[in-house]
Amino acid sequence: MAKSASPPPVIELRDLHKRFGIGDAEHFAIDGIDLTIQKGEFIAIMGPSGCGKTTLLNVLGLLDNSIEGEYLLNGKPIASLSQRRKAKIRSEEIGFVFQSFNLISRLNVIDNVALPLIYKGMSKLKREKKASKILHDFHLGEREFYMPSQLSGGQMQRVAIARALVNEPSIILADEPTGNLDSHASHIIMEELSDLHQKGNTIIMVTHNPNLTTYASRVITMLDGKVDTDTFRLPLPARESTKKPLGNTTKKKLARKKKDTK
Amino acid sequence: MRFLFLIHLQNARQSIKSNRLRSFLTMVGITIGVASITTIMALSAGANKIVSTQVDALGGNIAVVRPGAPTNDAFSQLAGDHQFAASTLTDIDVASIKDIEHVSAVAPLMVIGGAVSGNSDAPANTPIVATTPELQAVSNIQIADGQFLDPNLIASTAVIGPQLSVNLFGTEHSIGQTIRVKGEPFTIIGVMKRTNSPINYNNVDFDNAVLINLESGRALNQGSSHLQQINVQSDSVTHLTSVITTINKTLLRNHLNEVDFAVLSGTQVAQPTSRIFTAIAGVSVAIAAISLIVGGVGIMNIMLVSVAERTREIGIRKALGASNRDIVAQFLIESLVLSIGGGVAGYLLGYAVAFAISTFLTFDPILNWEVAGVAIGVSLIIGTLFGIYPAIRAARRDPISALRQYE
Numbered sequence A: 001m002a003k004s005a006s007p008p009p010v011i012e013l014r015d016l017h018k019r020f021g022i023g024d025a026e027h028f029a030i031d032g033i034d035l036t037i038q039k040g041e042f043i044a045i046m047g048p049s050g051c052g053k054t055t056l057l058n059v060l061g062l063l064d065n066s067i068e069g070e071y072l073l074n075g076k077p078i079a080s081l082s083q084r085r086k087a088k089i090r091s092e093e094i095g096f097v098f099q100s101f102n103l104i105s106r107l108n109v110i111d112n113v114a115l116p117l118i119y120k121g122m123s124k125l126k127r128e129k130k131a132s133k134i135l136h137d138f139h140l141g142e143r144e145f146y147m148p149s150q151l152s153g154g155q156m157q158r159v160a161i162a163r164a165l166v167n168e169p170s171i172i173l174a175d176e177p178t179g180n181l182d183s184h185a186s187h188i189i190m191e192e193l194s195d196l197h198q199k200g201n202t203i204i205m206v207t208h209n210p211n212l213t214t215y216a217s218r219v220i221t222m223l224d225g226k227v228d229t230d231t232f233r234l235p236l237p238a239r240e241s242t243k244k245p246l247g248n249t250t251k252k253k254l255a256r257k258k259k260d261t262k
Numbered sequence B: 001m002r003f004l005f006l007i008h009l010q011n012a013r014q015s016i017k018s019n020r021l022r023s024f025l026t027m028v029g030i031t032i033g034v035a036s037i038t039t040i041m042a043l044s045a046g047a048n049k050i051v052s053t054q055v056d057a058l059g060g061n062i063a064v065v066r067p068g069a070p071t072n073d074a075f076s077q078l079a080g081d082h083q084f085a086a087s088t089l090t091d092i093d094v095a096s097i098k099d100i101e102h103v104s105a106v107a108p109l110m111v112i113g114g115a116v117s118g119n120s121d122a123p124a125n126t127p128i129v130a131t132t133p134e135l136q137a138v139s140n141i142q143i144a145d146g147q148f149l150d151p152n153l154i155a156s157t158a159v160i161g162p163q164l165s166v167n168l169f170g171t172e173h174s175i176g177q178t179i180r181v182k183g184e185p186f187t188i189i190g191v192m193k194r195t196n197s198p199i200n201y202n203n204v205d206f207d208n209a210v211l212i213n214l215e216s217g218r219a220l221n222q223g224s225s226h227l228q229q230i231n232v233q234s235d236s237v238t239h240l241t242s243v244i245t246t247i248n249k250t251l252l253r254n255h256l257n258e259v260d261f262a263v264l265s266g267t268q269v270a271q272p273t274s275r276i277f278t279a280i281a282g283v284s285v286a287i288a289a290i291s292l293i294v295g296g297v298g299i300m301n302i303m304l305v306s307v308a309e310r311t312r313e314i315g316i317r318k319a320l321g322a323s324n325r326d327i328v329a330q331f332l333i334e335s336l337v338l339s340i341g342g343g344v345a346g347y348l349l350g351y352a353v354a355f356a357i358s359t360f361l362t363f364d365p366i367l368n369w370e371v372a373g374v375a376i377g378v379s380l381i382i383g384t385l386f387g388i389y390p391a392i393r394a395a396r397r398d399p400i401s402a403l404r405q406y407e
Ligand SMILES: Nc1ncnc2c1ncn2[C@@H]1O[C@H](COP(=O)(O)OP(=O)(O)O)[C@@H](O)[C@H]1O
Pocket: A020, A021, A028, A029, A048, A049, A050, A051, A052, A053, A054, A055, A056, B400, B401, B404
């Protein structure tokens, strides 16, 4: 067996199956997926509701312990990892953004954002400094000591995203991260993700919004627990311009959209 | 790890604060349990201290033989009432101890229950003690008026305590009066000096007692002896150890090798077994045990509720990198905060109660680290014992279904 010099793919799935239920109720939420994801890819996953997108993200994020098939993370089969080791990987390498906000209602904004840092064993002072900084980047600086219930839906999702990014994960798993944000806020978030992508992080995002796939380097559509299409895209020519404030055309587009939804 | 502990502590405080009433009610059981333990230990330490002071004052050459197997377990001693159990000590034992070398005095003590009356009736629990004249020397009994027991005088004579004298005749000067003990008449030949120490190694409140000759005692007890203890004095401190060894050997022979007696000396003698004390101790131990169990079950119940309420939180924490161990620690520390909180409150309450009770007693409770250690130790054990199951249950939650909950 010749070992290649290049690093192994970040994620490699071979004939992955995930079964739910037993007996009559048994069905496959993931029904045979082969997928190789290289470091630094920005993948958008699309597909109808119930096709297994969330389940796939849970598997990729090591939350699911009962899968069939092979899953290699950084070249290592995860079947061989202990629960503790998996927790450590989740803590250090993976950032989750959930479909719903999933903030802990008992904790205020800054404590929620600092949560992943706890399991890294960081001191309180450092945690608060870091959490505070990222909240600032997300324009939530004045909301640090609010409780989640005192925030709007969009703000809650931004807090949740800030939390996923606070431990600087190399892999970000986002399940419809902009599902609850308006277009303006969506683009702010997408630019954050895009920024992270340019820093070399791997991003896997589920979305229903085809517009947002323009940020991705690869678009996968799923159907009934299988990969339906898998398209690599050229890097976005306007990538540089996305860092600038929204241009006039975009603004017009957004305004039109708002009118449409009304 | 160091930080994690502090975080879990903060977290527990926060969660307890957000459920103030619920947490308070949960702690009450532990508080009562630990308070009972603290009270009884503080009082027992106080009582022990007086008795050991007394024993020391007697010169350190006293050994006490008590019926029943020797035990080092303070609580079983506190809870058990030796006085009413059938005694395993016999007159033969007394005789054999007398023959042992270096034994200078032997005083058997037989405590009988029964009515005592003079001009008026004595309280129902007046101790009637049948003994020998040696008791005066062995226990350093001071006579205020008259003389101590003397079997060479007529048999039915008695020496009484000053308080009993006042109760029966309205005066401490009752020499020559006749009292009735279980219906039999006795002439008072002496009144003891006031001691104000109902707690002592003879377990007799001499201020309220009637002392009669052993012979008369047997007569009042259907002719048989029921010895509560035998006090032995050796001729010097240096000989006490060898005397004790010989007593052990002799009695073992008398009792056909059955260890149904205990030879105690020094601090071992200082075991408070007065009746009030035994009663308080028994009740406290029972209350403590029951409330600790109830408190523990309460903690377990609240923690299970808390785990159920926070299922989603557990899922989130796991997704963000918490290991099973982190989740166990989080919930275990929360239950420990509850139990130790209850324990600290119980410790303080226990001392308050001990001081309140001591105003009716002749000694003060003692503050020491031992009591604090037991209070905290018991709380720790209860918190761990009843908190570990909910914590493990929390950690075993599958993160995916935890996250799907209420979606
Ligand atoms: N914990 C579970 N138990 C049983 N069935 C599940 C569970 N999670 C997901 N499913 C099922 O698996 C399929 C895929 O679900 P999901 O991954 O959430 O879809 P998507 O995110 O694409 O909408 C659905 O049919 C769903 O009902």
